[in-house]
Amino acid sequence: MQKYFTILFFLLLATSAYSQVKLPQNPSIDMSNRFEQNSTDSLNFREEIKVKISEKTHYSDFKVIDYKNDTTFVDTTLTISKYYKFNFLRKDNIELMPMSNQGQAFNNLAYSFDKVSLYPALGERAKHFNYYEVEDVKYYEVPTPTTELSYRTGMNQGQVMEGMFTFNTSKQLNASIAFKGMRSLGHYRNILSDQSNLRMTLSYHTKDKRYFIKSHIAAQNLKNDENGGLTEEAIVNFESGDSNFSDRERLVTNFTDGENVLRGNRYFLDHNFKIWQQKDSVANRKLSNFRVGHIFNYERKHYEYHQNSANSYFGGAFVSEIDDRLKYTSLYNEIYVDFTSPYVLGNFRMKISDFDYSYSYNSIHINEDGVIPNILTENVLAVGAEWQTNLNKFNLRAEASTNLNDDLKGSFIVAAASYKVDSLTSFVAKAYTNSKSPNFNFLLYQSDYKNYNWYNNFKNEQITNLYFAIDSKKWLDASVELTSIDNYAYFGIPDGGEQAIAMQSTENVSYLKLKVGKEFRLGKFALDNTFIYQNVSSGGSVFNVPDFITRNSFYFEDRIFKGDPLHLQVGITFTYFSKYNMNAYNPLISEFYIQNDKEYGGYPMFDFFINAEIRRTRFYLNFEHINSDFTGYNYYSAPNYPYRDFIVRFGLVWNFFI
Numbered sequence: 048m049q050k051y052f053t054i055l056f057f058l059l060l061a062t063s064a065y066s067q068v069k070l071p072q073n074p075s076i077d078m079s080n081r082f083e084q085n086s087t088d089s090l091n092f093r094e095e096i097k098v099k100i101s102e103k104t105h106y107s108d109f110k111v112i113d114y115k116n117d118t119t120f121v122d123t124t125l126t127i128s129k130y131y132k133f134n135f136l137r138k139d140n141i142e143l144m145p146m147s148n149q150g151q152a153f154n155n156l157a158y159s160f161d162k163v164s165l166y167p168a169l170g171e172r173a174k175h176f177n178y179y180e181v182e183d184v185k186y187y188e189v190p191t192p193t194t195e196l197s198y199r200t201g202m203n204q205g206q207v208m209e210g211m212f213t214f215n216t217s218k219q220l221n222a223s224i225a226f227k228g229m230r231s232l233g234h235y236r237n238i239l240s241d242q243s244n245l246r247m248t249l250s251y252h253t254k255d256k257r258y259f260i261k262s263h264i265a266a267q268n269l270k271n272d273e274n275g276g277l278t279e280e281a282i283v284n285f286e287s288g289d290s291n292f293s294d295r296e297r298l299v300t301n302f303t304d305g306e307n308v309l310r311g312n313r314y315f316l317d318h319n320f321k322i323w324q325q326k327d328s329v330a331n332r333k334l335s336n337f338r339v340g341h342i343f344n345y346e347r348k349h350y351e352y353h354q355n356s357a358n359s360y361f362g363g364a365f366v367s368e369i370d371d372r373l374k375y376t377s378l379y380n381e382i383y384v385d386f387t388s389p390y391v392l393g394n395f396r397m398k399i400s401d402f403d404y405s406y407s408y409n410s411i412h413i414n415e416d417g418v419i420p421n422i423l424t425e426n427v428l429a430v431g432a433e434w435q436t437n438l439n440k441f442n443l444r445a446e447a448s449t450n451l452n453d454d455l456k457g458s459f460i461v462a463a464a465s466y467k468v469d470s471l472t473s474f475v476a477k478a479y480t481n482s483k484s485p486n487f488n489f490l491l492y493q494s495d496y497k498n499y500n501w502y503n504n505f506k507n508e509q510i511t512n513l514y515f516a517i518d519s520k521k522w523l524d525a526s527v528e529l530t531s532i533d534n535y536a537y538f539g540i541p542d543g544g545e546q547a548i549a550m551q552s553t554e555n556v557s558y559l560k561l562k563v564g565k566e567f568r569l570g571k572f573a574l575d576n577t578f579i580y581q582n583v584s585s586g587g588s589v590f591n592v593p594d595f596i597t598r599n600s601f602y603f604e605d606r607i608f609k610g611d612p613l614h615l616q617v618g619i620t621f622t623y624f625s626k627y628n629m630n631a632y633n634p635l636i637s638e639f640y641i642q643n644d645k646e647y648g649g650y651p652m653f654d655f656f657i658n659a660e661i662r663r664t665r666f667y668l669n670f671e672h673i674n675s676d677f678t679g680y681n682y683y684s685a686p687n688y689p690y691r692d693f694i695v696r697f698g699l700v701w702n703f704f705i
Contacts (some may be wrong), residue, residue: 109704110188112250112261114181114317121193123702125614125660127566127575127600133199133667133698135207135229136176141577141598141622143176144629146684147691148202148233150240151271152176152632154639154685156596156624157560157579160512160530163481165429165450165457166402169375170488171350171637174269174309179244181315181344184263186250187213187223192705199667199698202691205231205240213248223248234295234692237274237303243267260318269309273634275301275360276687285689286680295692304355307637313346319385335388342381342400349374352494352635361635362498362546369495371635375487378403393436393443402427408493412500419502423491427452440467456507457483472519475526481510485536488636489549498546499635505551509533524564532556537589538633538640547633547640556586573618575600589641593624593648602656614660622652632685642686650682652690663702670695 109121122129131139135149142157152173187193192214199207206229213223227244250261277285281298284291292298319340352371357364383398407422431448442465449458459481467473484490485505493500509532516526535552559582566575579596602618626649630639655670675682675693682690 108188108190109193112186112188114184114186114261121189121195121702123663123665125616125658125665127573127602127616129665130600130616130656130658130667133665133700135199137197137209141596142579144624144684144690146632146688147235148238148240149205149207149231150177150201150229150242150269151233151238152637152639154630154632156593157581158530158558158592159528159560160510161514163446163459163461163479164483165448165459166404166427166455167484167486167490169348169350169406170486171309172486173632173634173637173639174271174307174350177242177244177269178267178309178311179246179265181313184246184248184265184315185223186221186248186261186263188221188250189213189215194703194705195700196703197698197700200696201229201231202694203232203234205229205233207231219254220251221249235274235277235298235689236296236300237272237305239272240270242269242271257321257324258318260316262316262318263313264315265311265313267309267311271307271634273305273307274303275305275358275634276632276685277301277689282687288680295689301360301687302354302358305358305634306353307634308351308353309348309637311346311348313344315345316343317341319383335386337387338385340383340385342379342383344379345377347374347376350637352637357496361496364496366495371494372409373493374405374407376405393434396433398431398433398448400429400431402429406487406491408491412493414497414500417502419493419500420491421493423487425452425455427455429457441465442467455484459483471521472517475514475516475518477512477514479510479512481512482507484508485549485551488638489536489551492549492636494635496546496635498544498548501549503549503551505536505549506534508536522565526560526562528560528562530556530558530560532558532586532590535586535589538636538638539589540640540642547631547636547638550589552586552589554586554589556590557584558582558586558590558592559584571605572601572603575602588643591628591630591641591643593627596622596624598622612661616656616658618656620654620656622654623650624648629683629685632688639685645686647683647686651678652682663704665700667698667700668695669697 107120111119111121128139131141134140135145140153142155142159143153144156145151145153153176192212195211197209201207207227208229209225209227211223211225213221215221225246229240229242231240233239245266246263248261248263252259278299278301281300285298317340319338321336321338324336350373352369354369357367357369379400379402381398381400383396386392386395403426405422405424407424409421411421412419428451429448430451431446433444433446435442435444444461444463446461447459450456459479461477461479463475463477465473465475484507489503489505491502511531513529514526518524533555535556537550537552538547539550540547541550561580562577564577566573577598581592581594583590583592598620600618600620602616604616607613607615626646628641628643628645629647631642632639651674652672653674655673657668659666670693672682672691672693680689684690
């Protein structure tokens with residue numbers, strides 16, 4: 048299927064190449080939280096430029112809308128934050144450590160507990176970094192057909208390509224299609240990545256804006272060959288720097304026939320109808336309205352692990368050929384009622400939901416500990432309420448929900464407030480408490496390997512989180528997050544054991560994360576800095592993070608040639624994190640697990656970059672890990688898994704407005 052979408056990608060490229068509309072130069076249209084970008088935009092290019100494309104079309108007409116209806120605009124600028132996001136995930140990944148091949152898993156260097164939920168997730172978290180969830184899918188509203196194409200070279204015989212095309216047939220109806228495909232062989236044995244993500248969206252509202260609907264379909268296939276990392280002898284050869292092993296395929300891995308796959312299909316619908324609306328007859332302003340809505344979300348996932356022959360790396364096995372298969376289906380329906388009164392209540396929502404799930408294997412399993420069932424299934428009812436209002440410069444929000452079932456309990460309470468001092472500075476405070484079951488793979492797991500079969504009656508995890516942030520273009524971007532977790536579920540090796548299994552801590556985990564970002568500019572030179580400090584005051588034996596992470600980019604930025612046709616950035620990025628007990632990776636269960644035997648980290652990583660923008664096209668030339676040959680071969684993404692060597696990567700992002 049990927050080759051057909053590759054052909055479609057280049058057809059869109061050829062079609063759009065003859066139909067560009069020139070947008071105004073460098074509008075500052077990225078309205079997302081500046082701290083999340085981990086950068087302060089250039090003072091020369093961050094102000095809003097309100098120049099029209101034509102007499103009727105303005106850049107702010109090209110809207111990008113998320114599932115909560117928060118709106119930004121199509122951003123065609125070149126900033127240092129865009130450079131940080133030009134990677135496989137298209138997100139700033141300062142808190143993640145990528146593995147050697149593109150499309151593999153990421154090891155967490157830091158954690159953000161910013162999401163609440165009533166229900167456990169599937170698990171297999173190492174496979175979900177490139178999995179588009181409901182909140183990752185974007186909707187659009189554009190005055191002309193709009194295309195974005197991106198390309199980046201892979202690791203040895205590979206590349207990643209992504210195309211998005213969206214159009215409005217009228218002001219009321221928009222459709223979009225997006226596809227990301229990647230294939231990368233990698234430099235070590237048996238670590239091929241072959242993945243694809245298809246998203247199609249549709250949004251519509253009536254002319255009187257009483258009925259709204261948005262929906263999407265997502266089809267995803269994420270496949271990785273797995274080798275279990277290097278053997279002990281190969282690790283010695285790697286760390287020696289012996290030129291005989293500069294060809295990394297000469298290094299022996301624990302096996303060469305493993306493969307895990309995550310496939311998923313989702314059908315999502317959110318629609319609502321305004322039943323009643325009262326207006327100010329004098330000023331013709333909306334005073335209040337009452338609407339009823341419905342959310343439908345059906346998702347089906349399959350996780351599989353295949354191996355041609357059982358390997359002692361995972362212990363004993365029941366069969367000679369491993370073929371683990373897991374199926375998960377979920378159906379979510381929510382009915383909600385909204386009441387909006389800007390002068391009294393603000394926005395108030397009451398909701399009731401039904402969550403029906405099935406997590407299953409092919410057959411039951413019987414061992415010396417008893418019977419391990421093959422399925423977890425239940426129908427869960429929940430009720431909740433949300434409230435949000437604006438009071439001058441304050442924005443206040445509260446939300447609460449709880450499950451009504453006794454078997455799968457869950458609840459959360461959230462309170463948040465923000466204060467906007469002016470256009471340059473704002474403050475945010477948030478607190479929540481969330482009780483929910485650990486992910487399904489902690490509760491039930493079956494495998495052809497004997498040690499990977501369990502059925503646990505774990506307690507709910509209880510997470511309490513406090514978050515404060517300042518977002519200021521004048522001063523700095525900073526946040527502090529304090530998290531407390533009771534009954535923390537994790538994967539680890541028990542005393543006397545050899546394999547990682549699901550475990551639950553009896554000790555409270557207390558985690559502090561302080562994050563600071565600031566850019567300094569002098570003429571055409573800039574120094575962009577992001578620093579993260581972390582402390583685990585209790586539960587450090589089951590929750591491993593480095594004490595600090597830093598990323599610093601020193602770069603030159605200017606517009607070259609007459610008429611400013613070329614925007615150029617040239618610089619170097621330094622990244623470093625302190626030594627710590629880095630989590631180990633288990634490809635069978637697609638999870639990282641706790642190990643406290645050896646520390647990793649404490650090595651510098653330098654990347655040299657040349658970025659350029661010509662009209663609506665951004666070019667990226669990156670020389671990754673240029674110091675790998677002379678600062679020591681001690682760089683790892685996870686125990687037994689070396690980080691990538693020096694490599695030159697090229698890519699581009701191209702926007703067209705027909």
